[in-house]
Amino acid sequence: MKLVVNGEEHVVEVPVETSLAEVLRDELGLTGTKVACNEGHCGACTVQVDGMPVLSCITLAHTVSGRVTTIEGLRDHPLVAAFVRADAVQCGFCTPGQVVSAAALVAASPEPTVDEIRHAMAGNICRCGTYPKIEEAILHWRD
Amino acid sequence: MELLRPSSLDELDGGVFVAGGTEVVPLLRDGILQTTSLVDLRAIVPRGVRDGRIGAGTTLAELESAQVPDALREACRLAASPQLRRMGTVGGNLLQSTRCWYWRLRYPCRLHGGDRCHAAEGEHREHAIFANDFCVSAHPSDVAAALLALDARLHTSRRNLPLAALYRLPDEADRRTTTLEPGEAILEIEVPPAEASVYLKAMDRRRWSFPQVGVAAARTGARTRIAFAGVAPIPWLLDGETVDAATPLPRTAWKVDVARALLRRALAELG
Ligand SMILES: Cc1cc2nc3c(=O)[nH]c(=O)nc-3n(C[C@H](O)[C@H](O)[C@H](O)COP(=O)(O)OP(=O)(O)OC[C@H]3O[C@@H](n4cnc5c(N)ncnc54)[C@H](O)[C@@H]3O)c2cc1C
Ligand code: SF4
Ligand code: FES
Ligand code: FES
Numbered sequence: 451m452k453l454v455v456n457g458e459e460h461v462v463e464v465p466v467e468t469s470l471a472e473v474l475r476d477e478l479g480l481t482g483t484k485v486a487c488n489e490g491h492c493g494a495c496t497v498q499v500d501g502m503p504v505l506s507c508i509t510l511a512h513t514v515s516g517r518v519t520t521i522e523g524l525r526d527h528p529l530v531a532a533f534v535r536a537d538a539v540q541c542g543f544c545t546p547g548q549v550v551s552a553a554a555l556v557a558a559s560p561e562p563t564v565d566e567i568r569h570a571m572a573g574n575i576c577r578c579g580t581y582p583k584i585e586e587a588i589l590h591w592r593d
Numbered sequence: 594m595e596l597l598r599p600s601s602l603d604e605l606d607g608g609v610f611v612a613g614g615t616e617v618v619p620l621l622r623d624g625i626l627q628t629t630s631l632v633d634l635r636a637i638v639p640r641g642v643r644d645g646r647i648g649a650g651t652t653l654a655e656l657e658s659a660q661v662p663d664a665l666r667e668a669c670r671l672a673a674s675p676q677l678r679r680m681g682t683v684g685g686n687l688l689q690s691t692r693c694w695y696w697r698l699r700y701p702c703r704l705h706g707g708d709r710c711h712a713a714e715g716e717h718r719e720h721a722i723f724a725n726d727f728c729v730s731a732h733p734s735d736v737a738a739a740l741l742a743l744d745a746r747l748h749t750s751r752r753n754l755p756l757a758a759l760y761r762l763p764d765e766a767d768r769r770t771t772t773l774e775p776g777e778a779i780l781e782i783e784v785p786p787a788e789a790s791v792y793l794k795a796m797d798r799r800r801w802s803f804p805q806v807g808v809a810a811a812r813t814g815a816r817t818r819i820a821f822a823g824v825a826p827i828p829w830l831l832d833g834e835t836v837d838a839a840t841p842l843p844r845t846a847w848k849v850d851v852a853r854a855l856l857r858r859a860l861a862e863l864g
Binding site: 465466467469488489490493496502503504505508509510512513551568569570571572573 | 594595596611614615618619621622631633635673674675676677679680800801
């Protein structure tokens with residue numbers, strides 16, 4: 451199968467039951483995408499397909515036809531610096547997924563309100579509780 | 594396992610259907626669903642909303658901002674998480690399985706064909722208050738409750754039926770909770786216009802949680818239809834009865850109070 455990730459086309463051979471997260475991490479070495487619950491509850495594995503955040507742990511790689519963007523593809527996004535400035539990271543495990551969701555939010559709505567942020571980011575759980583700082587990072591992502 | 598991608602309804606022939614995969618993929622991984630062929634329905638199931646007809650392949654995220662009755666839009670907005678709403682389809686949502694933890698952990702309970710309901714004897718704080726004499730699970734679909742109150746009809750690859758007829762209570766002879774036959778695909782959902790409709794949901798946190806109790810109410814003329822999520826093994830239509838008819842378990846009595854309070858607020862909002 452073919453998969454376009456961060457603008458680059460890859461050809462991989464994997465069984466049908468393989469998740470997109472497994473292909474990204476184990477076949478392509480893109481380990482920035484994290485897997486925690488592996489069943490759709492936490493959002494750690496969030497990547498974008500055609501700009502929309504989806505959960506790579508419960509997406510079968512073979513069903514993906516769009517362009518995939520992972521945290522590695524957002525390395526230079528201003529949100530990364532904004533997360534650092536706001537200290538929006540504690541253990542850091544949820545952070546790649548948070549940035550991927552936030553990048554889609556600010557692309558659609560460059561000046562999101564607190565309410566928009568809470569609605570759009572609700573699927574990304576942070577077990578360390580950095581939510582106020584994530585909110586701050588997104589509110590000031592272009593500063 | 595093979596992945597089939599049929600391009601017309603005539604090609605449908607067995608296998609496990611998958612649309613957004615949010616339910617199917619975890620169930621396959623946990624061994625609750627087993628198959629040698631997975632059938633991707635996305636090329637044959639309609640997607641989008643037109644003249645009160647919703648393609649079963651429409652995502653919850655699309656419905657969240659579509660021209661559909663308020664109760665349906667709100668039920669979609671409050672369901673699951675943003676990522677899941679973008680992946681999950683409305684057809685798949687109506688067919689989701691119970692969240693009963695015993696069932697998900699593959700206890701050999703009644704719904705799995707066994708002879709005990711582990712939840713009735715054990716942990717059941719999140720479980721049912723209606724129709725709970727065989728299996729005490731609580732149906733988790735917000736969307737189904739909204740569509741039930743709106744008196745939606747389904748068009749499948751074989752028949753047309755009211756949404757209420759999609760569901761059946763499991764019993765000794767037949768453990769299924771839907772009447773969908775193997776190989777039958779839901780194609781469209783027809784939603785008649787309502788004069789007013791609302792959906793209210795109680796959760797254990799403000800966002801991103803299954804319903805503890807959800808109530809949908811829809812008014813057309815002198816008639817108001819009321820349906821609940823999270824109170825019975827299937828989406829529950831309050832049909833000529835009141836919440837007083839509930840038969841709570843020792844640890845689900847709190848849900849009766851929540852259901853009553855939500856219903857009172859919903860009716861007040863309907864005006
Ligand atoms: C963590 C989590 C939280 C959730 N929270 C909520 C919530 O709060 N409220 C709520 O209402 N829902 C909730 N859901 C359910 C979610 O909305 C559904 O899983 C989703 O809508 C299912 O759609 P899908 O396209 O992904 O279905 P799939 O996983 O592809 O399929 C689900 C089932 O439907 C069958 N199927 C799919 N489409 C068709 C069709 N057109 N015809 C016939 N059969 C079909 C499949 O064979 C399968 O049995 C949650 C799910 C998860 C994983
Ligand atoms: S409530 Fe239903 S699904 Fe849960 S243990 Fe009892 S029989 Fe099984
Ligand atoms: S790892 Fe995918 S949602 Fe938790
Ligand atoms: S920083 Fe630890 S989970 Fe979010």
